[in-house]
Amino acid sequence: MELSRRGFLSGVVGGVAAGVLASSPQAHGDDSTESRGYDAIVVGAGFAGVAAARELRAAGLRVLVLEARPRVGGKAFSQTFAGKTIDLGASWFSPHQPLVTAELRRYGIDLVPEGVFPEKVLMPTVDGVARFDPHTAFAHFDHLLGVFFEGTRDYYPDPYRPLAAGEVIRRLDQLTLRDRLDQLPVSEQDKLWLSNVTSTYAGGDSTRGAFTPMAQWWAAAGHDAAGWNTFIGQAPAGGVGNFLQRMLDDARAEVRLSTPVTRVVDAGDHVRVTTRGGRVFSAKTVVVAVPPNIWQKIDFYPGLPAVHVDAAARQLNVPYSAKFWLRTRGDIGSLSASTAEGYPVNSLFTYHQLDDGDQLMIGFSQDATFNVHDRAQLQEALRLFGPIEVLDVRAVDWGRDEFSLGGWAYRRPGQLFAHLPGIQQPHGRMAFANEGLSTSWGGFVEGALESGFRAAEQVLDRVRG
Incomplete structure (x- = not known):
């Protein structure tokens, strides 16, 4: 029985999946000269930026992609750890996501199940964490999800038209995830189980996030736990990096790595993009495909519209999110563990059982004070789950990453x-693409693709208009 079939595990991830080094034409570094002749510049080489670049190149435009990091992928990063490919961003896709499904079909890539079914499940109680029978725990959590999302068929009859219910959905959008939890006729222990998921998606605090995004995902997955359970545990054959690379190869765009952008100027008849190194690139249009949390680090002229300013100032992407992989040893069996909201490690799962008896475990933290790179801190936090010895760590703290300043959009x-x-509309010669700007799948690769494709259409309208 695959990990992907277990509903409460689906509450631990969101956001964009992993990337790899590009094989498209690319260069590193800056100089002080100005380069002209591009039809479009794409700032950011995550899924949204690569999707936009591919579509623009397919339309015959000359496209330059500027990526701040020395690799493509944005808030995504894959490595090899203990002989396994691991994703330090999110890595799973659902067959309920139509754009992802179409892209995988385009490249002949199958979704394959990953992970292991746990022998032991630990869940929060009012007295700490306790062990539960896996089948009983999974079935009960599926039931709780149904209670939490009750009514979505009424207020999200079409999850791809999120405003369709009008005043009903407007009122619901005022609710925090904590507000919704407080409405439920369930026990305090049940609320602890659910709040592990709600606090994870909201960035560590259920009072921060709105109820409506999670409800929309539930609706888009068929209004039931079976659909929700597909959010985790299914990865593209060959890895997410292979998927992104295929898209990038298709784009055949010029890619410059290690080139952070500091200024974007709409000069009326063209745009000028300035990099940290002082180089200036000119084009007819620009697609800004970096997270809203980064917009405040770029000098836009003229300034951004109010809706974009709000998204940046209020951190549309959760301000702190860290993902870590551990090589561990200990007589604990395969494990699935979730904690009460506020614990430094909110989830920990066995993902691979290695030939020598060690495990590769995947974990998540939404605690800004917790150092996921510190093996001693991890070891102390994991004592809650049993005799786990941490042998090695791979981790990314996306909240402290200078080119992310946060995790997924919520x-x-x-x-x-x-x-x-409004946030989806272009501003002069500037278009915007990011998974947080999507209509239905904010925080997922599906949303990044939607946003990238829309930005490409807006650029083409501008160039051809």
């Missing part, structure tokens, strides 16, 4: 109506 209360559709 709206705050009131932002559904405040942001849509």
Whole structure:
């Protein structure tokens, strides 16, 4: 029985999946000269930026992609650890995500199940964590999800038209995830189970995030736990990096790595993009495909519209999120562990059982004070789960990454109506692409693709208009 079939595990991840080094034409570094002749510049080489670049190149435009990091992928990163490919960003896709499904089919890539079924499940109780029978725990959590999302068929009859229910959804969008939890006729222990998921998606605090994004995902997956359970545990054959690389190869765009952008100027008849190294690139249009949390680090002229300013100032992407992989030893069997909201490690799962008896475990933290790179801190936090010895660590703290400043996108209360559709619109010769700007799958690769494709259409309208 695959990990992907277990519903409460689906609450631990969101956001964009892993990337690899590009094989497209690329260069590193800057100089002080100005380069002209491009039709479009794409700032950021994550899934949104690569999707936009591919579509623009397919339309015959000359495209330059500027990526701040020395690799493509954005908030995504894959490595080899203990002989296994691991993703230090999110790595799973659902067959309920139509754009991802179409892209995988385009490249002949199958979704394959990953992970192991746990022998032991630990879940939070009012007295700490306790062990539960896996089958019983999974079935009960599926039931709790149904209670939590009750009514979505009424207020999200079409999850791809999120504003369709009008005033009903507007009122619901004022609720925090904590507000919704407090409404439920369930036990305090049940609320602890659910709050592990809600606090994870909201960035560590259920009072921060709105109820409506999670409810929309539930609706888009078929309004049931079976669909929700597909959010985790299914990865593209060959890895997410292979998927992204295929898209990038298709784009055949010029890619410059290690080239952070510091200024974007709409000069009326063209745009000028300045890099940290002082180089200036000119084009007819630009696609800004970096997270909203980064917008405040770029000098835009003229300034951004109010809706974009709000998204940046209020951190549309959760401000802290860290993912870590551990090589561990200990007589604990395969494990699935979730904790109460506020614990430094909110989830920990066995993902691979190695030939020598060690395990590769995947974990998540939403605690800004917790250092996921510190093996001693991890060892202390994991004592809650049993005799686990941490042998080695691979981790990324996305909240402290200078080119992310946070994890996946997740709206705050009131932002559904405040942001849509305005945040999706171009501003002069500037278009915007990021998974947080999507109509239905904010925080997922699906949303990044939607946003990248839309930005490409907007650029083409501008260039051809």
